[in-house]
Amino acid sequence: MATRKSMSDTPPGPSNGFSFITWLPEGEFARFREIFPVRYPATYDTWRRCTEQVIELDEASGIECVRVEVHAEGFLAWCRALGRDADGKALLDYTDRLGIAARCRHGDG
Secondary structure (H helix, E strand, O other): OOOOOOHHHOOOOOOOOEEEEEEOOHHHHHHHHHHOOOOOOOOHHHHHHHHHHHHHHHHHOOOEEEEEEOOHHHHHHHHHHHOOOOOHHHHHHHHHHHHHHHHHHOOOO
16 A cells, blocks of 8 residues: 555645555455565455555545556566566556546546
8 A cells, every 4th residue: 555644744625636546456466465465464355445444534634536456467567668676666656657647538637
């Protein structure tokens, strides 16, 4: 999961922007656990619940959360093409790029 600012760092208000959230389809979870064995909990249901809690906290503070579906092989291919390590920073960057592209395709960018 992405690192978040603490709630006290986010001023209240109607909108504090948006955040792209890495969203793993259930069928991709095992592969991401192989790539990041320490990063993810043992089960998909636990990961989903924890991620949804982060989304709820962010949305309660006025941040629009945009779930970005990420697939392991696409992520790994992107890392190889750019010569990047497949690490947490790369996953966040990949998620951001997919999110930006989706928003642009839908005229939201």
